[in-house]
Amino acid sequence: MTELRGIYTLWLREIKRFIRDRVRVIISFIQPLLWLVVFTAGFSARLVIPRVDYQQFLFPGIIGQTLLFTSMFMGISVIWDKEFGFMKEILVAPISRFSIFIGKMLGDSTAAMIQGVIVFTFGFLLGIPFNPLTLIIALPVMLLITFGLVSIGLIIASFIGSLENFGAIQTFINLPLFFLSGALFPTTGEGIPGWLQFASKFNPLSYGVDALRTVILGSDWTPLNPIHTNIAIIVIFDIAMIIIGTWAFSRMKK
Amino acid sequence: MTKMPHVIEIQNLTKTYKDFKAVDNLNINVDNGEIFGLLGPNGAGKTTTVSMLCTILKPTSGTAKIDGHDIIKEPSKVRKSIGIVFQDPSIDDRLTGRENLLMHANLYGVPTSIQKERIARILKLIELEDRADDLLRTYSGGMRRRLEIGRGLIHQPKVLFLDEPTVGLDPQTRDHIWRYIKDLKEANDITVVLTTHYMDEADRLSDRIAIMDHGKVVILDTPQKLKATLEGDVVVIKSNNNKNLEELLSKWFNFTKQHLEKDTLEVTVPNGRNAIPRIVELANQNSIYIESIVLREPNLEDVFLHYTGCSIRDDTTKELHGLSAIHRRAIR
Ligand SMILES: Nc1ncnc2c1ncn2[C@@H]1O[C@H](COP(=O)(O)OP(=O)(O)O)[C@@H](O)[C@H]1O
Numbered sequence: 001m002t003e004l005r006g007i008y009t010l011w012l013r014e015i016k017r018f019i020r021d022r023v024r025v026i027i028s029f030i031q032p033l034l035w036l037v038v039f040t041a042g043f044s045a046r047l048v049i050p051r052v053d054y055q056q057f058l059f060p061g062i063i064g065q066t067l068l069f070t071s072m073f074m075g076i077s078v079i080w081d082k083e084f085g086f087m088k089e090i091l092v093a094p095i096s097r098f099s100i101f102i103g104k105m106l107g108d109s110t111a112a113m114i115q116g117v118i119v120f121t122f123g124f125l126l127g128i129p130f131n132p133l134t135l136i137i138a139l140p141v142m143l144l145i146t147f148g149l150v151s152i153g154l155i156i157a158s159f160i161g162s163l164e165n166f167g168a169i170q171t172f173i174n175l176p177l178f179f180l181s182g183a184l185f186p187t188t189g190e191g192i193p194g195w196l197q198f199a200s201k202f203n204p205l206s207y208g209v210d211a212l213r214t215v216i217l218g219s220d221w222t223p224l225n226p227i228h229t230n231i232a233i234i235v236i237f238d239i240a241m242i243i244i245g246t247w248a249f250s251r252m253k254k
Numbered sequence: 255m256t257k258m259p260h261v262i263e264i265q266n267l268t269k270t271y272k273d274f275k276a277v278d279n280l281n282i283n284v285d286n287g288e289i290f291g292l293l294g295p296n297g298a299g300k301t302t303t304v305s306m307l308c309t310i311l312k313p314t315s316g317t318a319k320i321d322g323h324d325i326i327k328e329p330s331k332v333r334k335s336i337g338i339v340f341q342d343p344s345i346d347d348r349l350t351g352r353e354n355l356l357m358h359a360n361l362y363g364v365p366t367s368i369q370k371e372r373i374a375r376i377l378k379l380i381e382l383e384d385r386a387d388d389l390l391r392t393y394s395g396g397m398r399r400r401l402e403i404g405r406g407l408i409h410q411p412k413v414l415f416l417d418e419p420t421v422g423l424d425p426q427t428r429d430h431i432w433r434y435i436k437d438l439k440e441a442n443d444i445t446v447v448l449t450t451h452y453m454d455e456a457d458r459l460s461d462r463i464a465i466m467d468h469g470k471v472v473i474l475d476t477p478q479k480l481k482a483t484l485e486g487d488v489v490v491i492k493s494n495n496n497k498n499l500e501e502l503l504s505k506w507f508n509f510t511k512q513h514l515e516k517d518t519l520e521v522t523v524p525n526g527r528n529a530i531p532r533i534v535e536l537a538n539q540n541s542i543y544i545e546s547i548v549l550r551e552p553n554l555e556d557v558f559l560h561y562t563g564c565s566i567r568d569d570t571t572k573e574l575h576g577l578s579a580i581h582r583r584a585i586r
């Protein structure tokens with residue numbers, strides 16, 4: 001009970017901080033729209049994907065990309081808390097490191113999801129009409145993707161002392177995950193180099209993007225893996241990240 | 255007050271960084287209900303000791319019990335029985351004062367039904383009622399410190415740790431905070447462990463003081479007894495040649511310690527009244543001109559000097575650190 005209340009308290013704090021930071025709120029609205037516009041303009045119908053047009057193919061990919069970039073960035077909250085000392089107040093509280101990690105992870109995931117949902121609703125810019133029903137089905141998938149990605153950000157941040165290093169490592173991880181996820185172009189099929197096909201199999205985001213395409217595009221899309229396989233892999237990845245995250249938070253000093 | 259077993263029992267507590275002993279085989283018992291002062295210069299190992307006691311730093315060896323709970327085996331129970339005000343700021347300045355207190359109450363499992371009343375009582379104690387709903391970033395350094403002290407009390411801990419509670423604050427605010435510490439001791443059934451490198455702070459607040467240096471306790475007693483151990487008076491001399499005078503005196507007098515403090519020379523002698531005429535005479539014979547000569551009671555500074563052989567000066571860089579930390583938060 002105390003643990004649950006602790007998780008709720010930490011979640012609420014992240015939300016309050018997010019909402020009160022006007023710059024962050026504005027950026028979180030504009031940034032995803034920017035990506036949508038840029039990608040629509042830049043990649044208009046270059047690639048030919050069987051049975052769906054490129055805009056349709058790209059849309060779930062951009063959602064995945066938005067979740068990736070924003071989730072990983074959320075780790076900054078740990079750096080911030082270490083820098084300004086609040087982490088000590090949390091670490092000396094009588095709740096488990098697991099609850100601390102979960103509380104922060106859920107709070108940051110909520111903030112990241114806001115951007116994901118914004119992208120979703122503005123899909124009409126890509127010619128994808130907004131369908132609230134699709135959103136309801138897509139939400140749990142997006143949430144599962146977000147949990148794992150936010151966890152990676154938090155884990156990295158728990159090891160890193162400075163903002164600069166965090167930024168550098170983040171870019172180092174973000175870009176390969178993005179390009180090897182199938183978000184922009186297919187990573188399987190003819191003409192795709194073998195090493196790329198192979199590497200993408202080790203990218204958790206590949207399964208996330210494929211699952212998103214399955215729920216958003218429906219029968220138009222031929223999934224790489226059955227949806228339940230994709231979901232299972234994402235869930236296993238999330239659990240692994242939460243275990244590592246709890247461990248990482250246990251060894252964190254301040 | 256009924257006699258209780260010690261609320262803190264520190265046994266052979268040691269923390270080693272590589273081969274440097276930050277805390278060296280510490281053994282201290284703290285009685286229930288006292289204000290216990292850990293006094294020592296910067297780097298003495300005070301913060302390291304407190305960090306181990308509040309379970310955020312693992313001891314290299316040894317252990318401690320707080321309110322009967324072992325800091326290594328039962329960290330969660332220890333955390334529930336302690337409150338802590340860290341040396342460096344540890345509040346969320348994007349939240350209001352009340353929100354910070356409420357968050358703390360929830361993290362420590364204070365029942366929802368009594369949270370409101372408890373928070374109101376604390377806000378009254380730290381005199382922040384009218385600012386409770388303002389964001390912390392609008393608070394002054396002293397107000398933040400008071401809020402941190404109040405926060406440490408929300409879950410009614412058995413022991414409150416205050417790590418350098420007044421570093422970086424102006425004299426008036428320090429005075430203010432000293433009064434709060436005294437008051438909260440009166441109003442709550444609580445034991446306070448206070449670390450400081452300010453002599454006057456330790457002297458004024460503590461029931462007992464452990465003087466710490468290089469990770470070890472040099473001596474432990476009440477402030478009165480510590481000062482009485484010197485058994486003498488301090489003669490404060492201002493002359494036109496302190497250095498030569500010091501040399502002369504050390505040949506003629508059997509005094510405990512002397513130190514050249516800025517432009518004055520201080521010597522501790524068994525009987526100050528008898529010593530003064532002889533010091534003046536000695537100075538005259540060697541054509542040293544004495545501007546002033548004053549007798550005073552020994553203070554903790556003298557005690558520290560006596561037992562460690564060196565002076566416990568205020569480390570100004572540390573103070574700047576505290577100030578800049580507060581400043582940095584204020585401008586964010
Ligand atoms: N993480 C660390 N690594 C190495 N040395 C440390 C570390 N933390 C503290 N020390 C050293 O341990 C000594 C005691 O530090 P500290 O407990 O902060 O002293 P105090 O609080 O009395 O000023 C200092 O010499 C400090 O440099």
Ligand SMILES: [Mg+2]
Binds near residue numbers: 300
């Ligand atoms: Mg210290």
